[in-house]
Amino acid sequence: MTVLDVDIKGLAGSFEIETAFQAGAGVTALFGPSGAGKSTLLKMIAGTARPQSGRIVAGGRTLFDSATGTNLPPEKRGIGFVFQDARLFPHLSVRKNLTYARWAGRRPVSRAFDEVVALLGLETRLDAAPATLSGGERQRVAIGRALLADPALLLMDEPLSSLDKARRNEILPYLEAIRTEAGIPILYVSHETSEVARLADTVVLIENGRVSDSGPAATILARLGLSAGTASEDAGVILEGHVTETDPAYHTAIITLDEDRIELTGDGFAVGMTVRLHVRAGDVAIANAPHDGLSIRNQLLATVEEIRRDGAFAMVALALGGQRLLARITAKSSDDLALRPGTRVYALLKAVSVEMARLERPDPRFTPASSPR
Amino acid sequence: MGETELSIILLSARVAFTAILCALVPAFAVAWLLARKEFTGKGIVQALVTLPLVLPPVVTGYGLLILFGSKGPLGKLFETLFGIGFAFRWTGAALAAGVMAFPLLVRPIRLSLEAMDRGYGEAARTLGASRLTVFFTITLPLALPGIIAGSVLGFAKALGEFGATITFVSNIPGETQTLSLAIYALLQSPSGDAAALRLIAIAVALALAAIVASEYLARKLTAKGRA
Numbered sequence: 001m002t003v004l005d006v007d008i009k010g011l012a013g014s015f016e017i018e019t020a021f022q023a024g025a026g027v028t029a030l031f032g033p034s035g036a037g038k039s040t041l042l043k044m045i046a047g048t049a050r051p052q053s054g055r056i057v058a059g060g061r062t063l064f065d066s067a068t069g070t071n072l073p074p075e076k077r078g079i080g081f082v083f084q085d086a087r088l089f090p091h092l093s094v095r096k097n098l099t100y101a102r103w104a105g106r107r108p109v110s111r112a113f114d115e116v117v118a119l120l121g122l123e124t125r126l127d128a129a130p131a132t133l134s135g136g137e138r139q140r141v142a143i144g145r146a147l148l149a150d151p152a153l154l155l156m157d158e159p160l161s162s163l164d165k166a167r168r169n170e171i172l173p174y175l176e177a178i179r180t181e182a183g184i185p186i187l188y189v190s191h192e193t194s195e196v197a198r199l200a201d202t203v204v205l206i207e208n209g210r211v212s213d214s215g216p217a218a219t220i221l222a223r224l225g226l227s228a229g230t231a232s233e234d235a236g237v238i239l240e241g242h243v244t245e246t247d248p249a250y251h252t253a254i255i256t257l258d259e260d261r262i263e264l265t266g267d268g269f270a271v272g273m274t275v276r277l278h279v280r281a282g283d284v285a286i287a288n289a290p291h292d293g294l295s296i297r298n299q300l301l302a303t304v305e306e307i308r309r310d311g312a313f314a315m316v317a318l319a320l321g322g323q324r325l326l327a328r329i330t331a332k333s334s335d336d337l338a339l340r341p342g343t344r345v346y347a348l349l350k351a352v353s354v355e356m357a358r359l360e361r362p363d364p365r366f367t368p369a370s371s372p373r
Numbered sequence: 374m375g376e377t378e379l380s381i382i383l384l385s386a387r388v389a390f391t392a393i394l395c396a397l398v399p400a401f402a403v404a405w406l407l408a409r410k411e412f413t414g415k416g417i418v419q420a421l422v423t424l425p426l427v428l429p430p431v432v433t434g435y436g437l438l439i440l441f442g443s444k445g446p447l448g449k450l451f452e453t454l455f456g457i458g459f460a461f462r463w464t465g466a467a468l469a470a471g472v473m474a475f476p477l478l479v480r481p482i483r484l485s486l487e488a489m490d491r492g493y494g495e496a497a498r499t500l501g502a503s504r505l506t507v508f509f510t511i512t513l514p515l516a517l518p519g520i521i522a523g524s525v526l527g528f529a530k531a532l533g534e535f536g537a538t539i540t541f542v543s544n545i546p547g548e549t550q551t552l553s554l555a556i557y558a559l560l561q562s563p564s565g566d567a568a569a570l571r572l573i574a575i576a577v578a579l580a581l582a583a584i585v586a587s588e589y590l591a592r593k594l595t596a597k598g599r600a
Contacts, residue, residue, distance in 0.1 A: 046499050047498075047499075048495045048498065048499070073498070073503075074495075074498035074499050075498050075499070075500075075501045075502055075503055077499075079499060080499065080500075081495075081496065081499040083492065083496060085492065087490070087492045087493055087495075087496040089493055089496075089497070089511060090493075090515070091514045091515055100497065100500050100502070100510075101500040101501045104497065104500070104501070104502045104506050104510045105497075105500045105501020105502045105506070106501060107500070107501045145500065146499075146500070149499070149500045149501055
């Protein structure tokens with residue numbers, strides 16, 4: 001189902017935005033380098049910036065249409081916005097901030113206040129002033145405030161970029177909880193691969209104000225990793241699978257992908273959980289035969305799909321059932337192993353990070369684990 | 374404190390309060406325009422607002438006399454529209470005090486509006502608040518420290534105003550003779566030193582009380598913002 005349909009032209013500073021994309025349920029990431037026009041795009045959808053021409057339709061309502069002269073003011077759009085810098089009203093308590101949409105915006109009460117407060121873990125901070133909150137708490141209040149405005153769509157403009165790594169990891173589980181519990185479609189702007197890998201269902205790639213690619217998150221990130229070349233430290237892929245076994249004695253779990261099994265450590269797993277894994281290209285080694293006597297426990301049979309060489313390194317795309325894996329190896333290794341498209345090889349996973357694991361109801365305090373090295 | 378002294382203080386207070394109460398809304402409007410809007414002639418508005426601060430008060434008073442005197446164009450207009458006369462009346466003293474205090478009111482309010490993150494208003498709009506609601510729930514409360522600072526400063530100026538008042542509405546006991554004018558009149562007469570000293574003591578006490586009150590208010594406001 002299409003929740004948001006955008007087709008607009010406009011100006012972001014001095015350069016032109018010309019963008020068309022659609023977003024459905026779940027999390028859609030607007031992903032791309034800083035200064036690509038992503039934030040301006042969000043402002044245009046929220047109604048705080050005006051496109052020159054085009055159309056924006058959200059939840060079946062036309063918010064902007066240059067052909068008919070429609071341009072709803074922001075307060076009539078029913079779109080929640082979580083800003084990079086939280087923007088909590090400094091003269092109001094956390095409680096007054098959270099309920100602002102109700103007492104000042106006269107929005108209907110359709111989501112229980114206590115539920116949102118519990119979801120975001122803000123029970124003890126309700127009477128605090130925003131200035132006394134930590135960065136992470138501030139961003140949680142901003143998210144709660146937007147949720148309590150009863151939005152049909154939630155826009156998030158790099159909500160984690162002003163936080164350090166520890167704080168990010170503190171917020172991410174809450175974002176995951178919102179995506180599943182609140183059931184509100186989210187448009188999430190980011191230039192961080194790891195955030196997108198963890199949260200997004202769909203990725204819309206924005207470059208220079210234009211959509212350069214879009215599709216399911218795993219597909220786009222794999223394609224992106226390959227084209228970014230071997231210089232990219234960040235290149236990697238997402239794999240999705242299910243927990244099929246757990247071994248409490250060794251604190252391990254078996255994740256089954258289409259045809260392959262990956263063993264992970266960690267205690268948060270239960271059989272039947274859907275798990276999303278992030279595998280960096282630099283953490284994948286290639287062998288032409290299975291090896292015994294290695295500490296690396298995950299050795300997966302895969303087929304070479306494509307090889308891109310760049311100086312001393314080569315980025316190898318591997319087909320793994322229906323999913324794709326990237327391996328960054330040296331050009332010399334690639335030649336020694338005589339890799340070419342179609343070669344059957346073993347992919348050795350040195351490290352795998354768990355981006356997400358959920359049953360029907362996720363535990364927001366789930367802590368990501370990593371695989372045995 | 375004698376009866377005349379009390380009536381002088383009451384008159385001064387009435388003049389200063391009226392001046393600030395009447396000037397506050399237009400001062401806020403001008404401050405808002407200067408802080409938030411770009412328009413042609415902004416420089417001229419800014420100069421006009423600052424003028425009473427830099428012009429000799431006597432000149433401002435003379436200007437008021439020409440414009441708002443009983444034969445002045447604006448004076449006639451107010452007389453026929455609202456029945457308010459300014460010439461040689463306490464209302465004229467209040468007008469002079471208001472005009473002189475105006476730049477002192479505008480400046481802190483303008484600064485507080487300029488320092489305010491415009492993003493708050495944007496956030497409030499996405500939460501369903503109309504422009505008007507944003508003004509009353511966000512802009513006004515956040516500008517309050519500036520409004521109070523401006524009011525205290527303006528009130529002090531209005532209370533002590535001398536040059537423009539004496540030029541515009543003269544020095545009439547019981548009508549336009551405020552604290553400063555009374556002290557001046559007493560110092561002119563050979564036997565007025567003692568009475569003048571008493572008024573001076575009162576003026577000093579009033580000024581101190583105003584400073585303490587404004588400090589208290591400011592502290593209370595910022596404490597509320599941070600607690």
